[in-house]
Structure formats: structure tokens, C-alpha cells
Amino acid sequence: MIIQLQQDISADVKQHILQEIKKVGFKGNEVQTQSGHYIVGIGKREFDIRRLGQLKGVADIHRVSDEYKLISRKWRVEPTRIDIGDGVVIGEGSFSIMAGPCSIESEQQIQLVVDHLKANDVKIMRGGVFKPRSSPYAFRGLGLEGLQMFYRICRESGIKIITEVMQVSQIEEMMNYVDVFQVGARNSQNFNLLDSLGEAQKPVLLKRGISGTLEELLQAAEYIFSNGNEKIMLCERGIRSYENAYRNVLDLNAVPVLKAKTHLPVIVDPSHGIGLRDYVEEMSLAAVMAGADGVIYETHQKPEEAFSDGQQTLNFQESERLVKRMRQAYALRESF
């Protein structure tokens, strides 16, 4: 059950609503976000919902049978569109392209990618500075300094930045240099990180876990929303399977199903989803037709020399062709 409160609600009136919720056997969780003030009621008992709907201070009330509440399409029918600054908006009605290297490596590299993006009217650059690596001895990214360099060059060029955050203590130090926080697959159920990002008031792209269910992904998003941040997008990035012919199995089934279950935008990562450069184009175009609101893929001036993930990274020529074709595919989809 979700109760939308009136914006100017007094503490007394709110208290009264919370008491009434308790009386019908529910636990009320108060949620205050950038754009709304809600009480999420958790419970199973049957009762006449109008009893609460008529209370003073209640703007709207809905039953939501899903395990997740605030991110459910059963509550909010309108798709969420997220403005990440300067009119760059992610969500239904447009198709967002985010591209860039796996790892931020150098000023020169950032500049080359930025130039490539600008030439193709791509507005968001990805690039890792904190890298989750299986081995403790592997390259773990340029860190905060790398991010500041990344920021300096992108700001000049008007390019937005999405980059991975790995732990709570990084949020504050990254805050000023980032447009979208990315939560990686390995942290998709790092609940403390999700809690903190909920308080951070900055857009978050949340990747599905390595073998994460859609239900888990949606509940992870609920963590962020219920802590105060409505600016969330979900990302399908391939799931682990028995098949060894590719790195992961890109689960495009997830796209239309997530779009039906939640009002949040759904992004696809074809680079990790197949892990093989030769087929990133096909899978990106498939993602468009499956209904994705955007893609995030890896590109680098010289993939074979990239610090990480070179085998799944497009060169600029491939990237340019991909961007054009995705836009044509999206135009076709919109014409339906």
C-alpha cells in the first residue's frame, strides 16, 4: 500500500495517518524523496482502503501487491523520465546512448573518446575509475584523481559522466564529478550502498546481479527509492549461465518484462551481455527492438590496447556505425 501525502502536511496530521495505518495491521514507512512524500504500508491484512484514503493529508492511496512498491507500475503508471542535467533526459520518449571505455586511462584517451562522442551527438560518457576486479593484483582504476580529470574534460565539452561507485565512503567524494552513479553487478545487493545512494539525490544506474532475478533487481531499486531518491534506471547486462560460447547471456526478455513491472527506465549493456566485440552491434539493435530506453556500451580508440575488457570494446568506426543504426532502429520502433 502506498499513500501519497499532501506536500504541506503537518507533523500532527502525518502522525495521525501513521497511527491509523498501524490500527489496520500495517507497518508504515515514511519516504521523502526529491519529488514526493509517501507512506509505504507493509502488511497482508484485508481492509477497506477507503478508510485511510479519506483521512486528512492523504493525496492518493493505492494497493500494490508486488513485493516492491514505490517503483511498481501498478502504482505509478506514467514512465519515469530522469533529467541528468542540461536537458539530457533518460526514459521513455527518447533513446539514450552512453558510451566510453571500460577504464579511464589518461587525459588523451578521455579527449579522444569525448571528441568521438561529440562528433556523433552522444551526450553521456561511461568510464570506470574504481574498478571491481576478480584478482587483487589487477589494475583497479585511476581512482578519484582519474575521476577529476574525467570531469574536467567532460565539463568543457558538455558531456555527462556515468561511472561506477563501489562503496559508501566514495559517494561524497565522487558527488561533484558525476552525473550518474553506476552500481555494478557485484554490488547489486550491497544494501548499505543502496541505502546511501538513496540519500544521495543523484541519478543511479543499477545493474542486475550476476545471477540476479528481476525481483531482486526491483527490490534493490526499491531500496534506493525508499531512501529518498527517485532517479533510478535499471540495467540488463547479461546473466551467468552454463554456456561458454560467450561471457554472459544477454537476457533481453528482461527488457519488456521490466518495462511492464516498473515505471523506471531500462538500459541494456550489450558489451558485457555478450562479451564479444563482433556481435555487440547485433545485440544493441536487438535491445532497441526489445524496447530498451537506452544502451551503455564500451568503445575505445584502440580496443586491443585497452587496460581492460578490450575483447568486447568497439573501435570508433564500429561505434559510429552502431550509433547510426540504433537511431534508425529506434525511429522504426517509434513509428509502430
Place this chain on the structure above:
Amino acid sequence: MIIQLQQDISADVKQHILQEIKKVGFKGNEVQTQSGHYIVGIGKREFDIRRLGQLKGVADIHRVSDEYKLISRKWRVEPTRIDIGDGVVIGEGSFSIMAGPCSIESEQQIQLVVDHLKANDVKIMRGGVFKPRSSPYAFRGLGLEGLQMFYRICRESGIKIITEVMQVSQIEEMMNYVDVFQVGARNSQNFNLLDSLGEAQKPVLLKRGISGTLEELLQAAEYIFSNGNEKIMLCERGIRSYENAYRNVLDLNAVPVLKAKTHLPVIVDPSHGIGLRDYVEEMSLAAVMAGADGVIYETHQKPEEAFSDGQQTLNFQESERLVKRMRQAYALRESF
């Protein structure tokens, strides 16, 4: 190693080649298909391939490092196109649509589907008469009589038939009524059935196993080819996973990867791949963009009354829209 023999080769000359193959430490398997005469050499030893290439009777020779040989793109670069009769051809250069109910139910049902297909210029109808069912007590199809009824109506209308064969003894009795034999996911490693279909000289659509690897699918196809039948198409139909939000995970990664590994056509079954009627369109369109040579999906005049699989079956209105949109998507893909 594959040796293509000259068509008019004498028994003596062939015998000599087989002896020479043995000398270099390989086992030679003779294969005679509808369109070619080959020796497949199995072995690991290194030797100068020209030694065999220069022999009398040898038209061509190739090393193939894959576990499968005759179906490998490393040997035959040109994509295979399969004529299933009356100029209906499946394979690169066209996009094939096969549609129809899960189960053949009645004359009236067949006629309604046929009319729907003809109205939309769809040339191949699917429909099961032998049904593999988890429970022995479930409806197991109308059998041979159902197939004869199916054939009678389709022949009049010029519609081609694809239907599942479940065991060796059915091949002969089905032979005259079928245009494409379908091998279901549960029989994808029924090697005796594959052997027999190799001798059957009728096109075969081979579905990937429930948790089948691409390697297993390709080797299953090699069974058919090496027994004499080159007319094989592969079908991605979703794999089993931990995710319970849908019946299977449609693995579209398989499409471009299979297309690179083999010269055989690749078909996608979005109905089983997601198992939810509402999302069959999105997944079909995604399959087109992933590079599929065709789709096979379920449609029925009244899905909610279908004998089986109703929950993943389109009604005719949905089916008509899907056909139109797939053709537009295919046209876009071809324009690239």
C-alpha cells in the same frame, strides 16, 4: 579435415584416398548427401595437407579445427539456403515466418489458421500432432490422422507444413505429409533420431536443448549432415535458467554467434523463448535485429481455448501486426 570428392569418382580411387588418409593417422568417414560426396577425416596429427589435396578424385580439401566439420563456416563460407518446395526458400537473403498453433486440434482450426496465414502472405504453418508432454496423462496430440488432415488442408492452400517428429518409427509414416521435420528441445540429443533424419532427405529444423550448448547443437546438426542430409536449420528457443519471471531465457546471443560458426540458417522461437504472449512481439523484433533468418511462433484463433501453450500464443490480430512489423524490421536490417 573435409575432402570434397569429385562426383564421378570410382570406387578404386575413393579407396585409395581412404588409405592415404589412414596413413596420415586420420579416420576417414565417407558422407554422401543430396548435393555432395565427402570424406570427413578425424584426427589430430599434423601433416602437409597438400599431400592429400593432390590425389586423384579430390575436388577440394580443408582443415576444420571445430569439433563439428561439415556444418562449419570454416569449411563452407556460403550460407546454406534450403528450398522446402514450390520456391519457398529458407536462409540468408530472405526472412522466413512460420506460424500456427501449438497443437493441431481440428479441421476448422487448421482452416482458420491457414486463412490467416494466406491473408498475411505467410507460407509455412507450424502445428504439433505428436506432442512431448511432461505428464503421461496430458493430451499427446492427434497423431498421424491429425497430420493427414493438416496436410489435406494445407496442400489445397499451398501452405508448407512443419511439425515435430518424436521417434524413428514416425519418420516414414510422416514423410509424405511434412515439408520440414522439427526436432524438439527434449530430443536434441536423441542421436538415433538424428541419424535417421540424416537419411530422410527432408528438411529438418533442430531445436537447441533445454540447457543445450551451442557446441552440442552444432554437433547434433553434424549427425544429420554426416548421415546424408544437408537441409538443416537451427533453432534458438530459450534456455533454462534460475529466473522465474518467464518460462525460458531467449538467448539471442546465440543468433549472431551461430551465424558465424555455421553456414546453416538460424531460426528463433520467441513463443517458447519467453513464454508470455504480451512480449512475443518485442522478442520477435529483437530476433530480427539479432540477425535471425526467420522466426517460428504460436498463433491460434482463440489462444485462451488452445489445447496447449495458450499463455504464449498470439491471436490473429496480434499475429498480423507482428508479421508487418517483422517485415519492416527486416527491411531496415537489409538496408544496413
Place this chain on the structure above:
Amino acid sequence: MIIQLQQDISADVKQHILQEIKKVGFKGNEVQTQSGHYIVGIGKREFDIRRLGQLKGVADIHRVSDEYKLISRKWRVEPTRIDIGDGVVIGEGSFSIMAGPCSIESEQQIQLVVDHLKANDVKIMRGGVFKPRSSPYAFRGLGLEGLQMFYRICRESGIKIITEVMQVSQIEEMMNYVDVFQVGARNSQNFNLLDSLGEAQKPVLLKRGISGTLEELLQAAEYIFSNGNEKIMLCERGIRSYENAYRNVLDLNAVPVLKAKTHLPVIVDPSHGIGLRDYVEEMSLAAVMAGADGVIYETHQKPEEAFSDGQQTLNFQESERLVKRMRQAYALRESF
């Protein structure tokens, strides 16, 4: 719903019962096995079961809510024990050991294994003569002749034979030489084969599919039982997973859960379950403690020279030690 009929029931009385079943909205399936005569009623409607229980000719009646019926422990509480001849019995109350090579190779090999088994009081020998192989070019077994050789040597020594059957047409020709038919993982949903084995009146060991669910395994067993053969044992042999450190994941969870769901014996195949010779002992002992009624494992006089599966095959020394330890572990389990 299962109705056990009186053994001397007349056709008229049975017909009346079938009519009454129809009246309450159920479909009645008549089943006649080696040891019983039943009607399995399939349907969902609620009704007073005593209405049928009081009919003439009805010995007993039970509701069974499972999808499988005759093999359910909800119906038959007593564990099934299968006499495979000469007092060799498989099932609760004893621990059965079946051992032998992956493939039957030669007279000498059979004799060596037989001697090893006799020296260790093992009464059942495994060995394949029809081999399901991923590649059509691989060794596919010695066939019927190999089986006859296998039979000749084992009969003299009083050793029982279990071997794989791959297709319907083999059943009759193998019938006289086999004590237990094995159905392999790839044929676990070959429903025509299961039907025919139901009519064959010879014990069957049914392996779980490569990614088979317990539900599917149990329904596959129901195919055999409902066609007339009660002598079925189930076999856990490892499931396919994302983990590459071993061939399969031996799912010992399946053992106590299957034992609770069905009255049939449950056997474990540790050789395929882990696929690595060094750890077959640990996994066999674990299987004993998990509650298995027996194990089937691979042993060979010289594993490194075996025609197939050498990497998971024990030599005789390892096999001897394993047999002793399993018996000690079983004795401990029985003491609980």
C-alpha cells in the same frame, strides 16, 4: 486420485467404475502392472472421495495432489524394493553397488572387471554398448554383439548387468541379455522410449536430465509405471551449471527430497556427478550419508586407457577401497 482395483475385477464392474469417475469430472486412466491393477483419475474438481471408494471392485482409493501419481509416496508409503533376479534386491534396507567401465571394450576387459567385482562381493556390473556421444564421429560402442559377450561372461559369474538403452527398437533385442535397462540423461524425456520401457517388464534405472528438474524426473518415472512397469529406480547424476571446475554439479539435495516424494529407490552416480577421479570417493561417501539406496560408478583396469570417460574412472585399487568405505558408512547410517 488413484483407485486400486480388486485383482479379480470383471470387465463390467471396471466399466462402471470408469463411468462413475467420468461423472465426477475426472479422466480415468487404466493401468495394469506386474503387481497391480489401478485407475489413475486426472482432474481438479472437488468431490466426496467415499462416493467412489464404496463402489464394487475398488480395493483402495487415495487422493494424490502431486502431478505424478503412482510413484508418489503420498499414495504408497512403503518403499519399493526391486528384485533384479537371484535375490539381488535394490531399495531401502540394503545398499546397492553397481560398478564397471563406461564402455564395454573386450572379453578380457569384462573378465577383469567381473573378477574385481566378485572379489569385492559387488553383484551388479555397469558397462555401455550403445553410447550416446556428442560427436557422430566418436566411438559409439560395441553394440549388440558387445552386449552378448558381456552377458556370456556375467552369466557364468552370476553378475547382474545394467546397460543403457537408447531407442525403442533396441529394447526387444537387448531384453534377454540385460538385468536393468538404463535410460541416460539425454533420453530422460524421450517419452516414446519411456512408454516402451513401461511395457518391457524389466527393471529400469532412469537418470535425471542434464538440467532436469525433480518434477520432470518423477513424471518421467510415471510414464514407465503408468505403462505397466513398477520396477523403476531414479538416478541423480549431476546437473549442468555455470561452474567449470567440474563436469557437473552432483546435486545431493535431490536424494533426501526424492526419497520423501516417491517410494522408488534413489541411486547416485558420483562419476558423472563430479567427473574427476580424485574426488569420486568423497562424493560417493557423501551420497551414502545423504540417504542414497545405492551408487553406480565407473571402474576400469586401466582408466588412462579406457575408450571413454577415463578421467572420472577409478582403478581397481581405488574401487576396492571405495566399496569398503561405503559399506562402513552405510553401516553407520543404518545404526542411526
Place this chain on the structure above:
Amino acid sequence: MIIQLQQDISADVKQHILQEIKKVGFKGNEVQTQSGHYIVGIGKREFDIRRLGQLKGVADIHRVSDEYKLISRKWRVEPTRIDIGDGVVIGEGSFSIMAGPCSIESEQQIQLVVDHLKANDVKIMRGGVFKPRSSPYAFRGLGLEGLQMFYRICRESGIKIITEVMQVSQIEEMMNYVDVFQVGARNSQNFNLLDSLGEAQKPVLLKRGISGTLEELLQAAEYIFSNGNEKIMLCERGIRSYENAYRNVLDLNAVPVLKAKTHLPVIVDPSHGIGLRDYVEEMSLAAVMAGADGVIYETHQKPEEAFSDGQQTLNFQESERLVKRMRQAYALRESF
């Protein structure tokens, strides 16, 4: 490559070794733990290892081809035994039992469990105070206060505490109240947490990820070791699969394989591994025979009233029987 340094090595001598490592094309990572001082060399180039072995300050040198190094059995053959205080030691040569509720709930509950453990000579109690929960609205544990209560009661009784740590900032506040930090499956690749636990000098039990590979688990352990903490144990707790008959698939294959790959102790969690109370005993006993160094399972005075995981929690009677039987099984294993 691992170089064990002499304990009294001077900075100059160490610097010289690091330079020589660089000269042969390797990257040297210095590691100082509770009990040793090492340089881990990462690189692929071939060279004569004696060149480094002869250097001043080098106590020992080994090539290790595994991706993980310091935890590899290829380097350290002797099994690691971990003293968690007061002579309670975990590792080969003894069988460790850790038991307790999923969640710490109250003083009374702790006391009841402690009494049960003492009565059965179990020395380590599990119990969560920080709970990772899929839903943000679920009970998330009693937190630090709960831990202090837990500590107070256990200290009096001489019972050791193992409990889950979820984020870096908790380590310091939990430090004084914990004997073993547990890292949960969802945090198994939370690399920042692993880094920090490496610096924490307190034993760590590291659970395998929800779909974690053994390779990933071992590399996660390498994170901890390479940051300075050798006191690590690994825990198999079931993997995610397609099978819905139980919560997870307890992968006992992992036990002997991990024992061969690493010198660290291996613990099994049968409660999460099957998720069904009725079968925890069978799976625990199977774990003993598979070679586990211990088990961690859930018990509660009234499982049906537990705050979480009641369906997989044993009551004290079941727990008592389990402890006795595991000890008998372990005694048998040791007699082999």
C-alpha cells in the same frame, strides 16, 4: 610467484629484491600478514627462478600457476588451522560446529541457544545482527546493540561468536565483540569490504557467492590474505540453479575440490544449502563425508517463531541429534 622474505629483512634488501623482480618482467606486491612477510610476483614471462631465489633476504620462493597465489595449496602444502581464541581451532584435524539462529532476537533467545550449545559441547554460536534482506521493509537485525548483548552472554559462557559484517564502517565497531567475521554470499565480491577485512586481523568466514565460481571465491580470499590477514575459512552455502524444489543446490563437489586447491579450511552451510529443515541432517552428514572441516547451521528454540529463515532452522532436539551423528560420521572419516 611467491617469495617468502626473511623476517628481519632490511628495507634496502627488500628494495633490491623488488627491483630484481621488476627486471624479470614481474610486478611485485608486498604482503605483510600476522605470520609472514611475502612478495607476490604477477607476470607471465619465463625465467630461471633460482635467479631470485638466491638473493639475500629471500627465505623461500615458489612458482604458483593459479590466478590466486597466497591461498594456493601449490605454495603452502600444510593445511591452515585457525585459532579463534581460548584454544578453539578451526581446520584439518578437527571438525568445527557453529550453530545458532538466523537472527539474534533477544537476551532470552541467546541464553537458550547458549545453553543448548554448551550442553552439546558446541563452542561457536552464529547469529545475525546486521541482516542483508531483499526488501528494504523487512527486519534488518538488532544492529550493534544486539551484538553487544550477544557478546555479553557468550563471553560469560565461553562461547565464540561468528556474525555477518556488511560494510567497511561496521568492522571497527564490531571488532571487540566478534570472534569470526562472516562475509555473506551477496558481499562475496564486495572488494572494498574484503580489503578492509584483510587489515582487520580477525578470522573471516567467506561465503561463496550466490552463483559464485570456486575461482571467484578463491580470489576473494586472496584479497583478504594479500591485505594482511591469513585467518580465512571458505564456506559452501549452495548455489542458485533452475531447480525449484529447494532454495539452493548445495554443491558438495566444492568441498574436496577446494580442499585440493587451497590450504584454507572449508566449512559447509547445509541450512542455506537446501533451505528445508527436514533435510538439513542428511546434507550435514554428507558434508562431513565430503571432507568438510566444519558446518554452520541454524537452530532456534522455536523455529516456527523465528524472525527469519524458520523453514530451514532446526529445533534443539534435531540439533542435538545432528551434533551427535556428525561426530560419529567424522570419527568414521578419520578412521579411514
